[in-house]
Amino acid sequence: MSKVIERPRYVCALGGAIGTIQSLPRAIPILHSSSGCGGNLAGALSGASGYNGGNYCGGQALPSSNVSERDIVFGGEGRLQEQIENTLKVMDGDLYFVVTGCMVEMIGDNVHAVTKRFKGGELPVLAAETVSFKGNSYYGYELVLETLFRDFVEKTTEKDAKTVNLWGVVPMQDVFWKGNLGVLKNLLKKLGFETNTFFGQGETLDNLKNAAKASLNIVVSDAYGIEAAKVFEEVHGVPYLTVQLPVGDHGTSRFLRTVGKALGVDDIKIEKLIQEERKAYYPYLERLADVYNDLDFQRYATVVGDPNYTQALTRFLADDLGWLPELVVITDILGEEQKERVLATFGDYESGLRPEIVFDEDASSVGGYINRHWPQNQGQKYYKGFAPGVILGSVMERDTAEQFKAPLLPVTYPISNRVVLNRAYAGYTGGLTLAEDVLSLVVAHR
Amino acid sequence: MDYIKHKVPPVREDRLMACQAYGGTCGDLSKDSKKGCLYASKRTFSQTQGCQLNLSLGMISSMRDAVMVIHSPIGCGGNLIQNAGINKVFQKLRQESAVGLRWINTNLSEVDVISGGEAKLRQAVLKAEREFRPSAILVFNSCVPALIGDDIDGILDDLQKQVSAKIVPIHCEGFKTKIQATAYDSVYHGLIRNLVGEDKGSKPEVVRTLEEEAEHQAVISKTVNLLNVGSMSRIDEEELVRLLKALDLNVRILPSYSHPDDFTYAHEAALNVSICATHDDYFVEHFQQMYGIPYVMRTIPIGIANTNKWLRDIASFFGIEEQAEKLIAAETAELNKAIEPFKAEFKGKTAFLTGGEVRILTTAELLHNLGFEILGLRGYHFDKYGEILLDEYLEDVPNSEKAIFNIGSGQVFEQANLLSKITPDLFVGHIGVNGSAAKQGYPIFPLFGQSDDYLGYKGVFEVATRVSRILKNPAFNKNLGSNTRLPYRDSWYEQDPFTYIDDSASVAARIG
Numbered sequence: 005m006s007k008v009i010e011r012p013r014y015v016c017a018l019g020g021a022i023g024t025i026q027s028l029p030r031a032i033p034i035l036h037s038s039s040g041c042g043g044n045l046a047g048a049l050s051g052a053s054g055y056n057g058g059n060y061c062g063g064q065a066l067p068s069s070n071v072s073e074r075d076i077v078f079g080g081e082g083r084l085q086e087q088i089e090n091t092l093k094v095m096d097g098d099l100y101f102v103v104t105g106c107m108v109e110m111i112g113d114n115v116h117a118v119t120k121r122f123k124g125g126e127l128p129v130l131a132a133e134t135v136s137f138k139g140n141s142y143y144g145y146e147l148v149l150e151t152l153f154r155d156f157v158e159k160t161t162e163k164d165a166k167t168v169n170l171w172g173v174v175p176m177q178d179v180f181w182k183g184n185l186g187v188l189k190n191l192l193k194k195l196g197f198e199t200n201t202f203f204g205q206g207e208t209l210d211n212l213k214n215a216a217k218a219s220l221n222i223v224v225s226d227a228y229g230i231e232a233a234k235v236f237e238e239v240h241g242v243p244y245l246t247v248q249l250p251v252g253d254h255g256t257s258r259f260l261r262t263v264g265k266a267l268g269v270d271d272i273k274i275e276k277l278i279q280e281e282r283k284a285y286y287p288y289l290e291r292l293a294d295v296y297n298d299l300d301f302q303r304y305a306t307v308v309g310d311p312n313y314t315q316a317l318t319r320f321l322a323d324d325l326g327w328l329p330e331l332v333v334i335t336d337i338l339g340e341e342q343k344e345r346v347l348a349t350f351g352d353y354e355s356g357l358r359p360e361i362v363f364d365e366d367a368s369s370v371g372g373y374i375n376r377h378w379p380q381n382q383g384q385k386y387y388k389g390f391a392p393g394v395i396l397g398s399v400m401e402r403d404t405a406e407q408f409k410a411p412l413l414p415v416t417y418p419i420s421n422r423v424v425l426n427r428a429y430a431g432y433t434g435g436l437t438l439a440e441d442v443l444s445l446v447v448a449h450r
Numbered sequence: 451m452d453y454i455k456h457k458v459p460p461v462r463e464d465r466l467m468a469c470q471a472y473g474g475t476c477g478d479l480s481k482d483s484k485k486g487c488l489y490a491s492k493r494t495f496s497q498t499q500g501c502q503l504n505l506s507l508g509m510i511s512s513m514r515d516a517v518m519v520i521h522s523p524i525g526c527g528g529n530l531i532q533n534a535g536i537n538k539v540f541q542k543l544r545q546e547s548a549v550g551l552r553w554i555n556t557n558l559s560e561v562d563v564i565s566g567g568e569a570k571l572r573q574a575v576l577k578a579e580r581e582f583r584p585s586a587i588l589v590f591n592s593c594v595p596a597l598i599g600d601d602i603d604g605i606l607d608d609l610q611k612q613v614s615a616k617i618v619p620i621h622c623e624g625f626k627t628k629i630q631a632t633a634y635d636s637v638y639h640g641l642i643r644n645l646v647g648e649d650k651g652s653k654p655e656v657v658r659t660l661e662e663e664a665e666h667q668a669v670i671s672k673t674v675n676l677l678n679v680g681s682m683s684r685i686d687e688e689e690l691v692r693l694l695k696a697l698d699l700n701v702r703i704l705p706s707y708s709h710p711d712d713f714t715y716a717h718e719a720a721l722n723v724s725i726c727a728t729h730d731d732y733f734v735e736h737f738q739q740m741y742g743i744p745y746v747m748r749t750i751p752i753g754i755a756n757t758n759k760w761l762r763d764i765a766s767f768f769g770i771e772e773q774a775e776k777l778i779a780a781e782t783a784e785l786n787k788a789i790e791p792f793k794a795e796f797k798g799k800t801a802f803l804t805g806g807e808v809r810i811l812t813t814a815e816l817l818h819n820l821g822f823e824i825l826g827l828r829g830y831h832f833d834k835y836g837e838i839l840l841d842e843y844l845e846d847v848p849n850s851e852k853a854i855f856n857i858g859s860g861q862v863f864e865q866a867n868l869l870s871k872i873t874p875d876l877f878v879g880h881i882g883v884n885g886s887a888a889k890q891g892y893p894i895f896p897l898f899g900q901s902d903d904y905l906g907y908k909g910v911f912e913v914a915t916r917v918s919r920i921l922k923n924p925a926f927n928k929n930l931g932s933n934t935r936l937p938y939r940d941s942w943y944e945q946d947p948f949t950y951i952d953d954s955a956s957v958a959a960r961i962g
Contacts, residue, residue: 006557006559006561006562007557008554008555008556008557008570008573008574008577009524009554009555009557010552010553010554010555010577010581011531011534011551011552011553011554012524012531012555012557013531014524015524015525015528015531016523016524016525016526016528017525018525019525019528032937035498038501038593038624038625039496039498039499039501039624039625039628040498040499040500040501040502040503040504040624040630041498041501041525041624042497042498042499043498043499043500043501043504043529043860043882044500044501044503044504044525044526044527044528044529044624045525045528045529046498046529046882047528047529047530047531047532047533048525048528048529048531048532049528050532051529051531051532052531052532052534057885058885060935060937061937063882063885063886064497064498064499064860064861064862064882064883064886065497065862065863065886065936065937066497066498067495067496067497067498068496068497068498068499069496070493070496070498070499070628071625072625072626072627072628073625073626073627076597076625086494086495087494087495087496090494090495090950091495093495093939093941093942094495094863094938094939094942094950095863095937095938095939096935096937096938096939096940096942097937106523106593106594107593107594107597107625110563110594110597110598135560136523136524136525137523137524137558137559137560137562137563137594138559138560140524140525141525367534368552368581368582398535399534399535399536400534400535401535402535402536402538402550403535403538403549403550418531418532418534418535420531420532420533420534420535420536421535421536
């Protein structure tokens with residue numbers, strides 16, 4: 005039996021699907037669901053994602069069949085057909101994507117039969133059954149990608165050895181997704197490749213439509229987008245590689261070596277790029293030489309969040325910043341196989357650090373793990389606890405941070421106490437941004 | 451009204467024949483509403499909106515020392531995520547020791563949908579009790595458990611024997627109604643059934659001497675319940691409390707930011723004072739029926755005219771009209787002098803308002819009084835309470851019968867079309883639709899906010915100063931207007947904004 009969850013950091017498959025579709029250029033989601041579903045999810049999608057907003061078509065602009073009791077009794081297919089017809093008339097998009105909520109699934113509406121009637125029309129209408137009780141936001145992301153890869157990406161025999169696709173950075177759930185995608189695209193460009201990220205700045209639906217020409221699919225995650233990569237391989241014959249989200253020198257250098265090798269890039273070229281990037285990276289960190297050491301800026305750290313970020317942040321803190329991120333709490337719902345894959349990403353540190361990794365979905369549990377890892381003061385005179393400590397997590401760690409009197413940097417979803425526009429934490433430049441942000445916390449209260 | 455003995459309250463479509471799709475003028479609406487033919491209209495193209503669960507959480511998630519259990523798949527109640535970690539600031543305005551939002555989602559999976567979600571509900575309630583020891587556990591029921599037929603009340607009755615927190619079931623399945631305001635009834639229904647009144651089984655009755663009892667009754671005879679379901683900020687509350695105290699009344703504020711214990715003696719009051727019929731009619735009617743407590747509910751004290759009406763209604767109940775007139779005279783004289791410069795500034799400017807029926811009509815009157823011409827209004831829904839207010843508005847504001855009136859929650863495509871045609875100088879909007887209007891370049895005054903003052907006499911001045919400030923430099927939205935695009939085809943703006951309202955049923959009713 006799945007667990008009840010105290011303050012979940014994700015919504016349902018429908019929510020993940022809407023967030024994914026509305027992050028595609030000029031795509032219009034059409035909800036076939038109860039009238040409240042879109043409104044219910046809006047705050048999680050836009051408000052909790054660093055005020056990401058609704059993009060082109062989100063929030064209350066989302067077309068929705070708004071089925072209610074009468075449709076539940078008599079079936080909602082007629083209402084859906086009418087809604088799609090009129091959506092095509094009113095909403096200005098290049099791709100329309102029907103997604104479903106719980107109720108229409110339970111009454112057995114066949115959305116595929118309805119959308120099929122729009123096949124061959126001027127505008128593409130896709131559909132996915134984003135059954136909410138079958139999974140969370142990440143599952144919705146996966147379902148949308150699978151549908152796009154099956155039904156929207158055009159089949160081709162033409163291959164372009166210098167083009168790759170990249171996903172696994174989940175829009176909205178990665179609050180810094182847009183900036184991060186831009187950074188990764190730039191890095192691959194320096195390796196000599198053009199990258200379709202589908203959701204990044206400046207992309208169009210053509211990047212997605214022509215994605216089958218790519219020579220490799222890079223999934224920047226050990227948890228999300230892998231099923232979609234299997235579908236892509238099956239339908240279009242493009243192989244995939246999973247690699248971790250890179251932050252800072254150590255993470256990014258590993259990323260470049262892994263990806264470069266898979267793409268057959270010459271070792272010398274990869275190492276040359278890494279050296280160049282380091283030449284730009286370390287002079288900035290060099291500025292901290294005095295302050296870091298004069299004021300003793302080393303900290304213990306607890307890292308809380310999804311698998312993509314927790315591994316990236318932990319490696320950055322341990323290997324780039326020389327901190328002690330000894331405790332990691334991963335808050336996603338993961339299967340055993342996924343857990344193993346994720347666990348494997350927390351090793352092999354240059355600094356030799358071995359963090360304690362815990363899987364727990366409940367937000368209030370975090371304080372308990374901190375107490376367990378750095379035992380509480382039992383009234384003894386000589387005592388060493390989680391001090392000096394910093395928490396990198398989400399806004400949900402605010403109370404825990406207050407309790408431990410530790411500064412909190414919200415990096416993982418949800419974030420509602422920062423505004424995020426084009427900020428990126430990925431890559432070498434992202435590492436510098438993260439160093440700025442986390443060390444600013446340390447100096448802010450001087 | 452006597453629904454409290456039922457497990458679930460009726461929906462507003464049935465109880466109040468509430469309308470959720472209409473397009474016309476204020477004059478048309480007043481006439482059509484009296485014919486009773488608005489209820490059946492629907493949309494053939496629609497955009498998403500909120501649901502009962504959503505609004506129920508918005509209304510009562512601020513309750514202190516409570517844990518919410520949302521019995522649903524993982525996404526329901528998702529709006530809470532944006533408030534997790536920041537809501538505490540508002541709770542602290544009432545009580546320094548307040549903690550942030552706490553909720554548990556039962557995370558119903560496919561297996562639960564097939565075999566029932568009852569075990570998960572038990573697990574969640576017991577977890578809430580064990581981990582947080584709250585005074586109350588509020589259980590919200592979503593669409594899925596309703597459809598799979600979980601016996602929620604049965605389980606919660608049984609669980610109440612095992613936990614010390616008071617369990618409050620709030621039945622708020624989204625698919626049951628398109629009128630989100632049904633949420634107010636759902637929440638009040640749960641609160642009245644489960645929190646009001648002493649639990650005589652667990653607490654000994656209070657024993658008072660004759661003198662003590664007389665004193666107690668004297669306090670009650672001057673006590674009013676002031677109802678706030680979330681659309682009054684703390685500063686608003688302070689303004690209304692100031693006015694009611696000037697009339698020598700004691701004020702108890704319920705239910706936003708309240709503590710579960712605040713309800714125990716809620717029936718020890720002389721009068722229930724509402725600021726909005728859309729919010730409170732269910733509560734005040736039941737309180738009158740169950741405890742004989744009368745109520746005041748005609749209007750919201752926004753703007754001078756409506757604040758005066760509101761105070762006079764209350765004063766007339768207590769027989770202190772003279773005292774009230776003195777207060778009103780002093781307050782309005784002082785205020786009128788203070789807003790004089792704004793009237794010159796706003797003269798000839800035009801405005802469009804959208805939000806709840808009661809709030810927009812009264813805010814429109816306020817803006818009219820400040821010098822604005824009101825070009826149109828959009829209400830979430832419309833019912834008999836709106837009808838009364840609309841008629842008063844038509845009297846208070848000359849030439850208002852030609853102004854547009856559109857009904858529909860969300861439905862920003864209709865709004866975008868309307869705005870492109872009537873181009874007001876100021877847009878006043880409820881949360882959720884302001885971003886859309888901003889992208890059309892309009893200066894925007896938010897209809898309410900948790901940190902701002904709108905109500906009473908002070909509210910009039912505050913609204914005037916903020917509107918003046920916003921109109922002084924609308925550059926941000928102007929830039930958006932020139933550089934962004936709403937997701938509608940150009941051809942949509944050429945059509946009638948009400949093209950997708952299908953009122954064939956009401957036309958039939960009119961003819962028949």
